[in-house]
Amino acid sequence: MPIKVLVAKPGLDGHDRGAKVIARALRDAGMEVIYTGLRQTPEMVVNASLQEDVDVIGLSILSGAHNAIVPRVMDLLKQNQMDDVLVLVGGIIPDQDIDALKKLGVAAIFQPGTAMDDIVKFIRANVKGAGVPL
Amino acid sequence: MTRSVPVRVHRDLARAITAIENGYASFGDTLATLPARENGKASFVVGVTGPPGAGKSTLVDRLIEKFRAGGETVAVIAVDPSSPFTHGAVLGDRVRMQRHSGDTGVFIRSMASRESGGGLAPTTHDATALAAHAGFDVILVETVGVGQVELEIVAVADVVAVVTVPALGDSVQTIKAGLTEIADLFVVNMADRPGASRTALDLKHMVRESGRDVAVLQTIASEGTGIDDVMVALTAARASESSNAGRAVRFEVVRNIRDAAVRRALAVLDAPRGRSVLERLRAGELTRLEAREELLVYALAEVINAD
Numbered sequence: 532m533p534i535k536v537l538v539a540k541p542g543l544d545g546h547d548r549g550a551k552v553i554a555r556a557l558r559d560a561g562m563e564v565i566y567t568g569l570r571q572t573p574e575m576v577v578n579a580s581l582q583e584d585v586d587v588i589g590l591s592i593l594s595g596a597h598n599a600i601v602p603r604v605m606d607l608l609k610q611n612q613m614d615d616v617l618v619l620v621g622g623i624i625p626d627q628d629i630d631a632l633k634k635l636g637v638a639a640i641f642q643p644g645t646a647m648d649d650i651v652k653f654i655r656a657n658v659k660g661a662g663v664p665l
Numbered sequence: 666m667t668r669s670v671p672v673r674v675h676r677d678l679a680r681a682i683t684a685i686e687n688g689y690a691s692f693g694d695t696l697a698t699l700p701a702r703e704n705g706k707a708s709f710v711v712g713v714t715g716p717p718g719a720g721k722s723t724l725v726d727r728l729i730e731k732f733r734a735g736g737e738t739v740a741v742i743a744v745d746p747s748s749p750f751t752h753g754a755v756l757g758d759r760v761r762m763q764r765h766s767g768d769t770g771v772f773i774r775s776m777a778s779r780e781s782g783g784g785l786a787p788t789t790h791d792a793t794a795l796a797a798h799a800g801f802d803v804i805l806v807e808t809v810g811v812g813q814v815e816l817e818i819v820a821v822a823d824v825v826a827v828v829t830v831p832a833l834g835d836s837v838q839t840i841k842a843g844l845t846e847i848a849d850l851f852v853v854n855m856a857d858r859p860g861a862s863r864t865a866l867d868l869k870h871m872v873r874e875s876g877r878d879v880a881v882l883q884t885i886a887s888e889g890t891g892i893d894d895v896m897v898a899l900t901a902a903r904a905s906e907s908s909n910a911g912r913a914v915r916f917e918v919v920r921n922i923r924d925a926a927v928r929r930a931l932a933v934l935d936a937p938r939g940r941s942v943l944e945r946l947r948a949g950e951l952t953r954l955e956a957r958e959e960l961l962v963y964a965l966a967e968v969i970n971a972d
């Protein structure tokens with residue numbers, strides 16, 4: 532069954548080129564990608580992920596606000612018993628922030644210049660049972 | 666009072682739709698995982714269809730707002746096309762509705778059309794039934810941007826709104842025959858663009874010729890203009906006794922016959938008799954025309970003599 536991915540742009544960040552490129556690349560890799568558009572709050576991201584029952588959440592953040600946004604998203608996921616969703620973060624993320632994000636439960640961080648192929652491979656290798664039976 | 670739906674039900678419904686979509690469980694078993702609706706009232710299912718980019722999602726966003734203002738809970742099932750090559754999809758309808766994302770009275774689910782060609786996904790009908798069972802008062806079903814033959818929405822919706830845009834030139838050729846037959850309501854969206862009144866007028870003429878009683882309305886969905894008129898028309902349709910049930914059943918019977926016929930015909934092609942025709946074609950003993958005629962005779966006999 533196709534892997535379902537939600538690609539979101541949280542915060543006030545208007546850089547949507549990367550998110551759109553990722554959405555198309557994942558589609559071309561056979562995944563079903565829900566794109567939520569710009570200016571998403573963590574609540575909107577998690578609500579949408581819950582309703583869409585996605586396997587993967589991809590956050591694209593180039594504004595520098597990742598340290599404020601990602602903890603809130605991870606917290607809401609936990610509150611909603613959605614810990615099994617694979618969370619990825621891409622964009623402008625300084626090296627020194629990566630460890631802290633991973634400790635929060637982010638599976639991987641993709642910085643500028645990452646090859647699409649690597650992202651697709653990572654998702655395929657790490658997604659937890661696409662849509663586990665009831 | 667504005668009703669809402671517990672987050673738990675959102676999650677159960679979301680998982681139930683995935684189970685149906687991926688074939689993990691039967692419809693009946695899946696239904697059993699959801700608590701039955703409390704009020705016993707039937708859901709009102711509105712289909713929103715029309716050509717790509719006509720403003721369907723933007724209109725759905727406005728309708729959510731209106732139904733919520735009336736205190737009703739709303740589920741949206743929005744279908745976008747799957748790539749026939751990679752089977753992947755980018756589902757973008759939700760972008761236009763995201764402002765309702767924090768409202769627990771609203772459930773929005775995107776569906777990829779997968780292998781289906783009818784403008785809906787193979788399991789949209791079941792997903793709609795699940796949302797109804799979960800207790801949503803109104804269910805808005807947005808089809809993929811459709812052309813002429815994708816009419817599955819008739820089998821799902823109580824009322825079908827066909828959204829179109831001002832036609833270039835002075836005709837309504839963009840509105841294909843099939844869509845006209847299924848419309849309970851025409852919405853000429855993007856009325857801020859030139860030609861809207863003309864398009865509406867042409868549609869009204871067409872409706873009159875067909876002898877059906879179908880309202881033709883103009884909206885600017887992106888600005889929220891004209892939405893109250895759409896609500897009036899939907900409310901009237903909802904109250905009227907002449908439901909879509911007869912039409913839906915008719916459509917489903919035709920579809921079932923077609924599917925059964927195709928299945929039987931394919932079985933003939935794959936049987937020894939069919940294969941031998943194809944072999945003779947390959948060996949040059951038959952022309953293409955002869956081979957087709959022979960296969961047609963076999964296949965039609967099989968279809969017609971079917972129990």
Ligand code: B12
Nearest residue numbers: 545546547548549589591593594595621622642643644645
């Ligand atoms: C193009 C660009 C713009 C365009 C954006 C157009 C658009 N619609 O996207 C414009 C001109 C509008 C713009 C404006 C601004 N920008 Co600008 N912009 C850039 C620039 C040059 C390239 C970004 C880009 O599109 N890259 C191409 C895409 C494909 O790459 P990407 O997004 O990084 O994605 C890759 C990975 O990061 C990863 N990835 C990204 N997202 C995701 C998501 C998932 C799920 C996954 C798996 C992977 C992933 O995979 C992709 C492929 O490798 C960068 C500098 C840079 N080199 O990154 C600055 C940059 C991002 N901008 C910056 C700034 C400051 C601004 C402005 C604030 C400038 C100003 N003062 O007005 C404004 C803010 C605009 C706004 N509203 O947010 C800074 C951000 C600094 C920071 N975060 O600390 C940067 C880094 C420039 C800099 N060196 O200072 N910008």
Ligand SMILES: Nc1nc2c(ncn2[C@@H]2O[C@H](COP(=O)(O)OP(=O)(O)OP(=O)(O)O)[C@@H](O)[C@H]2O)c(=O)[nH]1
Nearest residue numbers: 717718719720721722723810854855856885886887
């Ligand atoms: N000018 C104008 N633009 C509109 C109007 N309604 C919607 N739009 C814009 O038209 C574009 C397409 O709108 P959507 O609502 O996504 O159209 P859609 O029919 O759902 O598209 P698909 O699902 O891709 O078939 C968006 O950029 C909208 O903002 C309108 O009344 N006037």
Ligand SMILES: [Mg+2]
Nearest residue numbers: 721722758807
């Ligand atoms: Mg749409």
